Amino acid sequence: MRKLALSEEILNSIEKPARYVGGELNTVMKDPATVDLRFAFCFPDVYEIGMGNLGLQILYDQFNRRPDVWCERLYSPWPDLDKIMREKKIPLFALESQDPVKDFDFLGITLQYEMCYSNVLQVLDLSGIPLYAAERTAADPIVIGGGPCTYNPEPVAAFFDLIYIGEGEVVYDALFDLYIRMKKAGASRESFLHEASKLEGIYVPSLYEPRYHEDGTLAAFEPRFDDVPKRVRRVIVREMDRQPYPTSPIVPYLRPFQDRVTLEIMRGCIRGCRFCQAGMVYRPVRERSLAELKEIAVAALKASGYDEISLSSLSSSDYSHLAGLVTYLMDECEARHVNISLPSLRIDNFSLDVMSRVQDIKKSSLTFAAEAGTQRLRDVINKGLTEEDIMRGAKEAFHGGWTKVKFYFMLGLPTETEEDRKGIPELCERVSELFYEEIPKEERKGKIQITASSSFFVPKPFTPFEWAVMETKEEYLARAHFVKDTFRAQKNNRAMHYEYHDADVTVLEGVFARGDRRVAPVIRRAYELGCLFDAWSEQFNDDKWQQAFRDCGVDPDFYTLRERPEEELFPWDFIDIGVTKRFLRREWDRAMEGVVTPNCLEQCSGCGAGSYGCGICPTNRNPQEQAARGMRGAAGKKAPPDSEQTAAAEDVAGEVTT
Amino acid sequence: MIIRVRFGKEGALRFIGHLDVLRTFQKIFRRAEIPMVYSQGFSPHPIMSFALPLGLGLSSEGEYLDAEIEDGMTTAEILSRLRAATSDELPVYAVRMLPEKAGNAMASVGRAAYRLEIPAEYAPAIAAAAEMLLAESSHIISKKTKTQTVSFDLRPCIYELTCRSQALFMTLAAGSKANVKPELVWEELSRGAALAEGAKPLSIRRLDLMTEDGTSLGDIGE
Numbered sequence: 001m002r003k004l005a006l007s008e009e010i011l012n013s014i015e016k017p018a019r020y021v022g023g024e025l026n027t028v029m030k031d032p033a034t035v036d037l038r039f040a041f042c043f044p045d046v047y048e049i050g051m052g053n054l055g056l057q058i059l060y061d062q063f064n065r066r067p068d069v070w071c072e073r074l075y076s077p078w079p080d081l082d083k084i085m086r087e088k089k090i091p092l093f094a095l096e097s098q099d100p101v102k103d104f105d106f107l108g109i110t111l112q113y114e115m116c117y118s119n120v121l122q123v124l125d126l127s128g129i130p131l132y133a134a135e136r137t138a139a140d141p142i143v144i145g146g147g148p149c150t151y152n153p154e155p156v157a158a159f160f161d162l163i164y165i166g167e168g169e170v171v172y173d174a175l176f177d178l179y180i181r182m183k184k185a186g187a188s189r190e191s192f193l194h195e196a197s198k199l200e201g202i203y204v205p206s207l208y209e210p211r212y213h214e215d216g217t218l219a220a221f222e223p224r225f226d227d228v229p230k231r232v233r234r235v236i237v238r239e240m241d242r243q244p245y246p247t248s249p250i251v252p253y254l255r256p257f258q259d260r261v262t263l264e265i266m267r268g269c270i271r272g273c274r275f276c277q278a279g280m281v282y283r284p285v286r287e288r289s290l291a292e293l294k295e296i297a298v299a300a301l302k303a304s305g306y307d308e309i310s311l312s313s314l315s316s317s318d319y320s321h322l323a324g325l326v327t328y329l330m331d332e333c334e335a336r337h338v339n340i341s342l343p344s345l346r347i348d349n350f351s352l353d354v355m356s357r358v359q360d361i362k363k364s365s366l367t368f369a370a371e372a373g374t375q376r377l378r379d380v381i382n383k384g385l386t387e388e389d390i391m392r393g394a395k396e397a398f399h400g401g402w403t404k405v406k407f408y409f410m411l412g413l414p415t416e417t418e419e420d421r422k423g424i425p426e427l428c429e430r431v432s433e434l435f436y437e438e439i440p441k442e443e444r445k446g447k448i449q450i451t452a453s454s455s456f457f458v459p460k461p462f463t464p465f466e467w468a469v470m471e472t473k474e475e476y477l478a479r480a481h482f483v484k485d486t487f488r489a490q491k492n493n494r495a496m497h498y499e500y501h502d503a504d505v506t507v508l509e510g511v512f513a514r515g516d517r518r519v520a521p522v523i524r525r526a527y528e529l530g531c532l533f534d535a536w537s538e539q540f541n542d543d544k545w546q547q548a549f550r551d552c553g554v555d556p557d558f559y560t561l562r563e564r565p566e567e568e569l570f571p572w573d574f575i576d577i578g579v580t581k582r583f584l585r586r587e588w589d590r591a592m593e594g595v596v597t598p599n600c601l602e603q604c605s606g607c608g609a610g611s612y613g614c615g616i617c618p619t620n621r622n623p624q625e626q627a628a629r630g631m632r633g634a635a636g637k638k639a640p641p642d643s644e645q646t647a648a649a650e651d652v653a654g655e656v657t658t
Numbered sequence: 659m660i661i662r663v664r665f666g667k668e669g670a671l672r673f674i675g676h677l678d679v680l681r682t683f684q685k686i687f688r689r690a691e692i693p694m695v696y697s698q699g700f701s702p703h704p705i706m707s708f709a710l711p712l713g714l715g716l717s718s719e720g721e722y723l724d725a726e727i728e729d730g731m732t733t734a735e736i737l738s739r740l741r742a743a744t745s746d747e748l749p750v751y752a753v754r755m756l757p758e759k760a761g762n763a764m765a766s767v768g769r770a771a772y773r774l775e776i777p778a779e780y781a782p783a784i785a786a787a788a789e790m791l792l793a794e795s796s797h798i799i800s801k802k803t804k805t806q807t808v809s810f811d812l813r814p815c816i817y818e819l820t821c822r823s824q825a826l827f828m829t830l831a832a833g834s835k836a837n838v839k840p841e842l843v844w845e846e847l848s849r850g851a852a853l854a855e856g857a858k859p860l861s862i863r864r865l866d867l868m869t870e871d872g873t874s875l876g877d878i879g880e
């Protein structure tokens with residue numbers, strides 16, 4: 001039997017000891033003596049959140065396919081265990097072997113949201129690893145970061161030896177080969193990091209030097225050595241079908257937030273919403289084939305025993321073979337008593353029909369991610385959802401028996417006016433009136449219930465809104481209160497419920513999203529002051545964060561309230577994601593004019609992602625993928641107008657030479 | 659048909675709660691491709707029940723669950739499929755088909771057998787305390803519940819209590835009529851042996867569950 005790192009006494013005294021014992025179905029056990037490299041993969045939040053992460057499952061599977069590598073997992077100890085580990089000086093350990101993280105070759109930390117940054121420091125601290133990469137020695141693991149937040153890694157760059165930019169499947173093999181070779185040759189930590197910087201997608205923060213103007217803006221960001229690349233290019237999987245899928249996912253005993261098989265049907269999104277980072281940084285759209293998805297789904301259900309499967313993508317309705325896939329899954333799942341969950345579907349006849357067959361209409365609600373209250377503002381953000389779409393979808397849904405409708409909105413979007421804020425309750429009012437108009441009294445199965453929730457918009461790097469100015473916390477709250485009051489004034493206000501997110505967290509997220517290296521000491525100070533699990537509202541303490549900013553002499557307003565000029569050099573500009581800054585600026589200008597941009601299927605806008613020459617881009621020369629694309633109709637058939645074509649060609653060429 | 663599965667809990671599984679183990683077994687049955695019978699209604703669930711929950715931290719080699727499955731598989735085949743689908747720390751030992759009239763596992767439980775590993779220095783005193791307790795005709799103790807304190811006689815709830823070197827074996831009343839936890843008997847013995855406050859056994863392991871007349875739940879059916 002495995003030895004556990006925590007004593008019986010401790011395990012019996014903490015909340016949910018199952019978080020820390022490992023041993024779940026499909027975990028991989030190896031003999032450490034037979035491997036050359038031990039990798040501790042950390043999701044810096046509590047076990048039940050982290051277990052559902054698909055990226056972790058993909059890389060766990062991929063790394064462990066190598067006989068010379070053993071990848072294990074760890075999550076953030078909850079404050080109850082955190083306290084005990086500090087008191088008793090118990091080093092943080094990985095779940096499988098229960099060995100201390102400090103003894104591993106690599107500690108990989110996935111950065112899924114900015115509010116986990118204090119937890120990153122907790123993991124390093126409890127592991128006994130110096131917080132700043134500069135203070136580490138040969139005795140410490142190489143600390144590597146990855147995940148969505150790395151599209152601006154600068155606020156946390158000082159805590160990492162390496163940062164992986166792009167999709168994890170691509171470069172880890174080469175990185176591991178390099179590490180094993182250099183470790184066997186007795187090379188130093190410094191020389192390994194230096195060599196690693198030459199791999200595509202690998203960013204070594206210590207090898208770059210920022211310089212600032214007197215006004216605090218970035219003047220230059222350059223490598224400290226000639227042989228270190230000036231820019232770090234995002235790496236991506238070119239053909240999804242060639243990439244193995246974790247068909248034997250780890251099945252936790254403790255119920256996780258995502259208690260199901262996750263089936264990733266495609267990467268990227270054709271839509272180009274201007275606020276959305278995922279829509280830009282995962283371009284171009286790359287699909288898995290229907291045949292392969294069928295195989296993966298059945299294998300994963302069988303190996304895991306899960307009773308639910310969920311489709312995962314940024315916009316499942318845009319998957320070319322959705323109908324075929326869903327029909328197949330419905331047949332398979334019925335026989336196996338498995339439920340299907342279909343998030344991020346556009347509401348139309350097809351999706352309503354499917355949903356009525358896979359879920360209980362009375363209990364489920366329909367979700368519209370309207371994002372803005374008026375058509376004008378939806379055009380500004382390029383949200384390709386019109387009021388007509390919403391009304392038509394709602395009408396069909398009401399006739400189908402649904403009575404619960406959810407709306408997601410954002411407040412604080414660029415160009416937003418009072419009219420747009422008023423538009424949120426007014427849109428909900430029109431939808432509720434539609435219910436009473438459409439459904440005769442005797443046919444109503446319950447009352448209409450509308451839930452509207454709004455978050456405050458945080459401008460993200462590599463989006464057309466990366467130049468946008470944020471608002472103060474007070475202004476955000478004033479706007480939310482105005483919306484709430486306007487809801488109260490609606491005729492059907494009793495059928496509507498409005499809630500809004502926290503404004504403190506928004507401002508902090510804004511600082512981290514577009515921050516630079518000078519933010520790192522603030523994160524460290526906040527951690528010292530006791531900040532931890534900031535993503536949990538009951539744990540979040542804004543006063544401590546404000547104190548940390550004061551203690552470090554860093555002004556958060558510099559990052560959130562300052563107007564950024566067009567030509568400003570951003571801290572994340574050294575990353576090349578394919579999509580060009582020129583395209584993003586063009587999109588910003590179009591947003592200011594309220595002009596929408598067609599999606600990738602309707603017309604190529606020359607964003608720059610074509611430089612990867614894969615997926616749905618016209619630059620993809622793979623005949624098989626081209627054929628798949630041809631089935632979708634629109635793509636590639638409509639020639640882009642001359643000006644756009646030129647722009648597209650320029651952008652692609654520009655990328656090739658950098 | 660209804661089958662009874664005997665299984666154990668080792669290592670990490672000792673810290674997995676009752677409901678999580680139940681959900682895990684549903685997954686193991688699906689992994690094993692053993693067709694379960696589902697309840698009716700919009701969200702049907704497999705028909706499966708446990709004999710008696712095991713306290714967190716305890717290991718066991720005598721846990722039971724009853725499950726209704728579609729006819730057509732032999733118990734030997736079910737056993738080998740479950741073994742292939744489970745983990746080392748949740749071992750499956752035996753599968754039997756229950757006769758029509760057999761009560762379900764939960765209703766059948768009357769006794770539970772445990773083995774407590776104890777530190778060598780405690781053994782003589784505990785052995786003596788055990789003999790003393792067995793010699794009593796009644797042993798009234800008061801048990802605090804959430805709302806009140808209830809007195810009850812522990813003695814008739816003890817069917818077996820022997821100390822052999824560093825192992826303390828006990829068979830206690832269990833189930834819906836009377837349910838005595840091994841920790842409670844340990845506390846009584848440790849008081850009788852005048853051990854230091856908070857003295858704990860090294861480990862507690864459930865060995866088996868029996869009916870009121872002492873038949874192992876694993877001996878019912880074929």
